[in-house]
Amino acid sequence: MQLDLIGFTKRFDGTPVVSGMDLSVASGEMxxxxxxxxxxxxxxxxxxxxxxxxxxxxxxxxxRDVSGLPSQRRNVGVVFQNYALYPxxxxxxxxxxxLKVQKADKxxxxxxxxxxxxxxxxxxxxxRRPAQLSxxxxxxxxxxRALVRNPDVLLLDEPLANLDAKLRLxxxxxxxxxxxxxxxxxxxVTHDQVxxxxxxxxxxxxxNGRIVQIDGPTRxxxxxxDKFVASFLGNPPISFVTPEDLPCFGAPKACAExxxxxxxxxPQFGTGLTGEVRFVETQGRxxxxxxxxxxxxxxxxxxxxxxxxRPGQTVDWGYDAAELLCFDRQEVRL
Amino acid sequence: xxxxxxxxxxxxxxALLVIALFFLAPVIMTGFFAFTNMSTxxxxxxxxxxxxxxxxxALGDAGLPDATLEKLEDxxxxxxxxxxxxxxxxxxxxxxxxxxxxxxxESFATRRDVERxxxxxxxxxxxxxxxxxxxxxxxxxxxxxERFGTEAEFRAALTAGGxxxxxxxxxxxxxxxxxxxxxxNVELLFTLxxxxxxxxxxxxxxxxxxxxxxxxxxFLAISTFYLPxxxxxxFRAIWFLPRILPPVLYVLMWKWFTWDTGFxxxxxxxxxxxxxxxxxxxxxxxxxxxxxxxxxxxASMGMILFASAIRAIxxxxxxxxxxxxxxxxxxxxxxxxxxLRWPILFTTAYxxxxxxxxxxxxxxxxDGGPGRATExxxxxxYHTALNNYGGNLQYGLGAAFALVLVIIGILASLFYLRxxxxxxxVGKPLIEx
Ligand SMILES: Nc1ncnc2c1ncn2[C@@H]1O[C@H](COP(=O)(O)OP(=O)(O)OP(=O)(O)O)[C@@H](O)[C@H]1O
Ligand SMILES: [Mg+2]
Numbered sequence: 001m002q003l004d005l006i007g008f009t010k011r012f013d014g015t016p017v018v019s020g021m022d023l024s025v026a027s028g029e030m031x032x033x034x035x036x037x038x039x040x041x042x043x044x045x046x047x048x049x050x051x052x053x054x055x056x057x058x059x060x061x062x063x064r065d066v067s068g069l070p071s072q073r074r075n076v077g078v079v080f081q082n083y084a085l086y087p088x089x090x091x092x093x094x095x096x097x098x099l100k101v102q103k104a105d106k107x108x109x110x111x112x113x114x115x116x117x118x119x120x121x122x123x124x125x126x127x128r129r130p131a132q133l134s135x136x137x138x139x140x141x142x143x144x145r146a147l148v149r150n151p152d153v154l155l156l157d158e159p160l161a162n163l164d165a166k167l168r169l170x171x172x173x174x175x176x177x178x179x180x181x182x183x184x185x186x187x188x189v190t191h192d193q194v195x196x197x198x199x200x201x202x203x204x205x206x207x208n209g210r211i212v213q214i215d216g217p218t219r220x221x222x223x224x225x226d227k228f229v230a231s232f233l234g235n236p237p238i239s240f241v242t243p244e245d246l247p248c249f250g251a252p253k254a255c256a257e258x259x260x261x262x263x264x265x266x267p268q269f270g271t272g273l274t275g276e277v278r279f280v281e282t283q284g285r286x287x288x289x290x291x292x293x294x295x296x297x298x299x300x301x302x303x304x305x306x307x308x309x310r311p312g313q314t315v316d317w318g319y320d321a322a323e324l325l326c327f328d329r330q331e332v333r334l
Numbered sequence: 335x336x337x338x339x340x341x342x343x344x345x346x347x348x349a350l351l352v353i354a355l356f357f358l359a360p361v362i363m364t365g366f367f368a369f370t371n372m373s374t375x376x377x378x379x380x381x382x383x384x385x386x387x388x389x390x391x392a393l394g395d396a397g398l399p400d401a402t403l404e405k406l407e408d409x410x411x412x413x414x415x416x417x418x419x420x421x422x423x424x425x426x427x428x429x430x431x432x433x434x435x436x437x438x439x440e441s442f443a444t445r446r447d448v449e450r451x452x453x454x455x456x457x458x459x460x461x462x463x464x465x466x467x468x469x470x471x472x473x474x475x476x477x478x479x480e481r482f483g484t485e486a487e488f489r490a491a492l493t494a495g496g497x498x499x500x501x502x503x504x505x506x507x508x509x510x511x512x513x514x515x516x517x518x519n520v521e522l523l524f525t526l527x528x529x530x531x532x533x534x535x536x537x538x539x540x541x542x543x544x545x546x547x548x549x550x551x552x553f554l555a556i557s558t559f560y561l562p563x564x565x566x567x568x569f570r571a572i573w574f575l576p577r578i579l580p581p582v583l584y585v586l587m588w589k590w591f592t593w594d595t596g597f598x599x600x601x602x603x604x605x606x607x608x609x610x611x612x613x614x615x616x617x618x619x620x621x622x623x624x625x626x627x628x629x630x631x632x633a634s635m636g637m638i639l640f641a642s643a644i645r646a647i648x649x650x651x652x653x654x655x656x657x658x659x660x661x662x663x664x665x666x667x668x669x670x671x672x673x674l675r676w677p678i679l680f681t682t683a684y685x686x687x688x689x690x691x692x693x694x695x696x697x698x699x700x701d702g703g704p705g706r707a708t709e710x711x712x713x714x715x716y717h718t719a720l721n722n723y724g725g726n727l728q729y730g731l732g733a734a735f736a737l738v739l740v741i742i743g744i745l746a747s748l749f750y751l752r753x754x755x756x757x758x759x760v761g762k763p764l765i766e767x
Binding site for chain 2: 049071072074077078081082084088097100102145
């Protein structure tokens with residue numbers, strides 16, 4: 001089901017937290033709401049599922065305007081950050097709850113819960129209480145509960161934030177698999193760019209209650225609309241220099257700052273950028289260098305391990321001119 | 335290790351002192367009183383031995399032979415040391431000496447005989463009839479109305495009075511004015527029909543008040559939960575007011591409300607009903623009033639407890655239930671109430687205990703009336719031991735009443751303690767999870 005959020009504004013005590021937001025999610029698409037803490041991601045999500053009232057704007061599920069409907073009648077599935085499982089019910093009852101309150105008949109409930117348990121691989125856990133489950137298992141139960149009603153839209157609020165690194169990796173592909181198997185329209189709220197890029201078709205990057213850019217992960221990484229987007233994405237992060245630091249590069253007149261991603265700096269790109277190695281961080285497969293330019297500005301470079309460079313050495317670095325990002329004084333990409 | 339123990343003991347000492355002073359001592363004293371016949375009449379210290387008219391009557395009822403009774407009342411006249419000393423003091427020493435010489439150790443059946451003997455004295459004849467009468471009276475020996483400090487003295491007096499030894503035990507027991515050990519109180523508790531009535535009243539009182547407290551407390555907590563914060567706070571404050579009002583004032587308000595010239599009668603009067611005392615005109619009304627009086631006070635505690643328990647439910651869980659499609663009622667039924675299980679159980683447990691022993695609102699409102707319709711166990715204990723209409727306060731019987739409450743209370747507490755410990759065990763994984 002196609003989802004359209006049009007001119008959505010939310011205020012808390014008169015202060016707008018999200019203002020004039022437009023978001024359109026195609027049917028069967030999974031989109032990430034990405035942004036720094038406090039930018040309004042959860043607020044948007046809660047407005048879509050009906051927990052927060054929509055102060056201004058409209059929310060459409062397909063052709064249906066659901067802006068004024070209470071959450072009970074929106075038919076959305078939500079996975080909350082802390083899973084919000086019902087501790088006094090068994091796993092079976094947790095998953096069955098959305099059907100039970102609809103007064104579905106017992107056979108149908110049993111069949112549907114069985115299907116869901118199979119989908120998220122928890123068939124053997126149905127008699128347990130949530131407290132007797134690991135974090136990953138709780139996550140799966142929450143997912144099953146969100147899906148059991150065949151929701152029009154699936155919403156996930158930082159679903160992986162409470163898991164350890166290994167589980168997070170596993171659940172990332174699990175969630176993506178389930179979303180694709182069910183063909184659901186889904187919105188994933190996260191502040192982890194890796195999560196957003198690896199799981200979603202598109203990313204909506206938010207800042208200060210507005211969407212700055214909506215694009216596919218690769219496009220957004222390579223073609224950011226402004227300095228915020230460029231600096232938010234990428235790990236290790238992008239470095240910024242002025243046109244004077246790159247005399248050989250014919251920067252446009254309006255260019256006030258140039259963004260250099262670490263992977264586009266290195267001896268393999270020729271010369272033109274002299275700098276002293278200040279710090280080397282070994283990361284196993286590659287090394288991360290902090291480099292001081294003559295102007296005192298710092299840039300970064302990643303190189304395959306084994307380059308032999310030491311702190312204190314002054315090296316003539318090169319850069320990939322085709323990948324440089326120029327920004328004007330308003331920090332807008334040129 | 336040793337130092338730790340002392341330190342622990344030091345910290346415990348005040349608590350132990352409090353337990354000993356305010357729990358153990360009253361319980362032990364209650365247990366002790368319950369097996370005595372203490373009352374205003376016996377006092378709570380030891381007693382003397384004395385027979386009075388009513389004791390005599392009781393002995394007669396108990397089947398003591400008339401002859402013995404007569405002897406007790408009038409044991410005749412004896413010329414003994416005591417009588418002679420009294421004579422010496424009243425007349426003079428010579429008269430007494432002469433009387434002793436002539437009749438010492440003799441007994442006379444009637445006063446006339448003694449008078450004659452006094453008249454017949456050679457040297458120190460008592461001339462005036464009035465004086466002789468008074469002097470003769472000094473030798474009258476009766477067990478009646480005479481106070482004896484010890485049992486031995488009393489028994490000696492009985493022997494002197496010529497009472498058959500087989501009757502001594504019965505008479506001595508009757509003559510004792512102090513308290514004695516007895517299991518009579520307990521037997522009384524089980525045989526008196528009124529006791530069962532009080533037990534039934536207590537059950538009614540606890541069951542209805544508790545249901546009202548918990549039910550109404552729950553209703554208030556849940557309904558204020560869905561109100562905007564400011565309104566909810568105001569609402570809760572209003573329901574809390576009765577609790578901080580002095581009970582006397584609070585009950586006075588109720589009395590004013592239900593009096594035959596009070597609010598209810600006035601209002602119903604507009605519709606042509608004749609005024610009446612709505613509190614005391616029938617047992618049903620009395621019970622209703624009592625449950626309401628206690629309930630409006632008790633519900634506020636449940637309300638506060640339940641309200642905070644509801645607020646402790648993670649908001650996301652409530653959100654989840656809404657998103658899952660639960661309406662308000664289903665949210666209350668499936669999410670909120672199950673989470674309130676332990677607070678409800680706790681309030682029930684706690685209030686059962688306090689209601690069992692509480693009677694102050696009943697005392698102030700109906701004082702057990704009409705008749706004995708609202709007399710609960712604790713109030714009966716109070717009336718028996720401390721506020722008897724007859725004026726004879728029966729501490730012993732009252733203590734027996736109280737002892738039953740103490741035993742039920744201790745058993746219930748032990749049960750509840752187990753229950754709540756069990757809860758902790760079950761709850762553990764939840765906290766870790
Ligand atoms: N109920 C509320 N009342 C007042 N202000 C709120 C409320 N909820 C959120 N806010 C404010 O709205 C802003 C956005 O909050 P939101 O929870 O949407 O952030 P977020 O993007 O989800 O951040 P995070 O990544 O930390 O979860 C924050 O500044 C927050 O302080
Ligand atoms: Mg959030």
